[in-house]
Amino acid sequence: MERTIGIGLLGAGTVGGTLVRRLVGESEAIASKTGLTFDVRKVGVRDLSRPREFDVTEGMLTTEPTEVVDDPSVDIVVEVMGGLEPAGDLILAALEAGKPVITANKELIAARGPELIAAAERKGVPLLFEAAVGGGIPIIRPLSETLAGEHLERILGIVNGTTNYILSQMTEAGVTYEEALAEAKALGYAEPDPTADVSGADAASKAAILASLAFGTWVGPSDVYTEGIEAVDAMDIAFGADFGYVVKLIGTAERIGSGVNVRVHPAMVPVEHPLAGIRGATNAVFIEGPSIDSLLFSGPGAGGEPTATAVLGDVIDAARETLAGAQVAPRIRFSAADVVPxxxxxxxxxxxxxxxxxxxxxxxxxxxxxxxxxxxxxxxxxxxxxxxxxxxxxxxxxxxxxxxxxxxxxxxxxxxxxxxxxxxxxxxx
Ligand SMILES: NC(=O)c1ccc[n+]([C@@H]2O[C@H](COP(=O)([O-])OP(=O)(O)OC[C@H]3O[C@@H](n4cnc5c(N)ncnc54)[C@H](OP(=O)(O)O)[C@@H]3O)[C@@H](O)[C@H]2O)c1
Missing domain, CATH: 3.30.70.260 (ACT domain)
Known part of the structure; x- marks a missing residue:
């Protein structure tokens, strides 16, 4: 039976704005490909007067995000506001109300994943977060579904586009860290306050999520040894090149004996390694396992369009589950991690x-x-x-x-x- 699925958004900025525009503008193409019809019913924002990249209909916008969660015509809640709060409690409220939730918020999933996943399991609804790592690169679903039967050994990721852009410019244009950072800001690759990116904190959240999914043991951001790129000197990039290395900020999740270790730090990557050729703001995740040998996923790690594609895929997935009316179990079960120092x-x-x-x-x-x-x-x-x-x-x-x-x-x-x-x-x- 055909039914229109009501969508509520928490946030309509870079990712949310693109998502609404595409849900409305591409509705026919989405319906003909998936058989699903969506209607954006409520959108929570901070500033009602800010211009939006989609047509705002009467009563669509609210500055009261709880109205999005509580609206009975909203079947699926999409959280693209970012930050820990109020996003975390809004997601929890939506799940408690039995509504599927899609989020792109790596910081929140890394910090409160087990609690949110447990709430989703209790209510039998999906909590999906494909866009939280690698933006437009499908990596969460391959790890939690396609590769669920593989005894994965190590994941190496370039999971922060800002730092990869800065290091690529230092390597290719021979500029200093400060010059490359200024350029990244001018081009919109770096936030006015780039601390979360250059300190490695953003990559640490993503590495923690990848490790948790890959090994089925929950790793929190505080378990991740983290070093940023602030101290990388142009001289070391040049010496590295002489010795056959390219400097990259690498997030590593690795099995060590019966435990796991997760870390983020600059690394000299041999030029022949597939990650050495990942340039600019591109992201990549390199996965190693005994049966698959190695797999490389790469592509745009951020940006409104690629990230909205990942969110849209989750929305379509959650809508299918909603229409099927089945109780949804989490894809991966997590045990406590034995984190090796x-x-x-x-x-x-x-x-x-x-x-x-x-x-x-x-x-x-x-x-x-x-x-x-x-x-x-x-x-x-x-x-x-x-x-x-x-x-x-x-x-x-x-x-x-x-x-x-x-x-x-x-x-x-x-x-x-x-x-x-x-x-x-x-x-x-
Ligand atoms: N941008 C990317 O390329 C990218 C890639 C992967 C994942 N993500 C994740 O996606 C999420 C959203 O990122 P974004 O770049 O789209 O952020 P953004 O452009 O800053 O948009 C945030 C949106 O949330 C709204 N908002 C923020 N706090 C709010 C509050 N307390 N109450 C109501 N509304 C609030 C803002 O309202 P106003 O519009 O009124 O200011 C804005 O519409 C983040 O978790 C981010 O980490 C982003």
Whole structure:
């Protein structure tokens, strides 16, 4: 039986505005492809006078978001307002009222996922969040459905377009971090306050969600070791290129023994790795498992149109469930995560030191690595007057051992400065 599905939106900005325009403007195409008809009935915003990219009908907009959730003609609630509150409690209220919820809010899912998913399960309604990671890239559904039977081992993601744009510009145009950030702001790739992006916090929320879905163990954002890109120096990008590496901000979710480790930090990615070629604001997720070997998903990680496509897919999915009238069970069941501290994880390091150019310095540095149980893979030295830049790339050793070696440099008088440390992406060990 055909029935029009009532849609309520919490937010009508970049993503929500595009979604409403497409639900209205492409309604015939959507109906002919899916057999579903939608009607946007209520839209919650902050400012009624702000211009919208869709035709606003009488009574459609409200500054009272609870009116969207409570409206009896709204069958499905779409949360695209962002932030933790009031979005979180509005979603909870919608689920408690038995309404399916679609959200693009990674910050909220990462922070309150288990509670919201439990509410959805109690009520037997879907809570879908395909747009929360990777914008227009389908990644949540492949992880929670298609790959549910695979014992996934590691996920590597470039999941923040702003930082990938900045690092790409530093690599390709040879500009400094500050210059690349200013350009990203001018082009709208970076927010006026870019802290959440450049600090790695946004990528950490997304890495936590990917890890939770991949391993079926819930990982919260506070479980994610996080380093941003603020300290990445153009000199290291240039040295990296000489050694065959491209610097990227990588979110890693990895099985370590019976536990998991999730982290976000800049990494030297070998040029031959598929993630090395992901340029500009593009996002990518590289998945490794014993049966699938590796899979690469890449595409636009943000922007109104791609993100609205992901939200629209979820709306269509939820509408099918609503019409079927079935009790919906969550796709993935989560157990508590055994989070392995980063210090125990095997890593490889690129270290750039400024040293006095004297005989015997290298032997002392090699000795400090040796004492910490870290073996050196390659060394490169360039003299500048009485000083020298020394670049060392190590083999895999526990993160704690790498740190111990570098800490020991402080007691070597010939070491002027540990200028930078960047981890090197390697194969799983
Ligand atoms: N933009 C992207 O490319 C992208 C990609 C993936 C995921 N996301 C996620 O999608 C969500 C929305 O992002 P966006 O870029 O579309 O944000 P946005 O452009 O800032 O839009 C936010 C919307 O929510 C409304 N709003 C905010 N707080 C409100 C409140 N307290 N009460 C009522 N309305 C409120 C705003 O109203 P006014 O219009 O009146 O100001 C605006 O319409 C976020 O969770 C974001 O992380 C965005």
């Amino acid at each position: 980063f210090e125990q994880v095997p890593t490889r390091w690129y270290v750039r030191l400024l040293v006095d150019d004297k005989p015997g310095v290298l032997a002392k540095i090699a000795g400090a690595f040796g004492e910490a149980g870290v073996s050196i893979r390659s060394v490169w030295q360039e003299g500048v007057d009485s000083e020298a830049a020394l670049i060392i790339v190590t083999h895999h050793a526990a993160e704690a051992s790498q740190r111990r070696a570098v800490e020991a440099f402080e007691s070597i008088p010939d070491v002027i400065e540990v200028a930078s440390v960047i981890r090197v992406l390697g194969d799983r060990v």
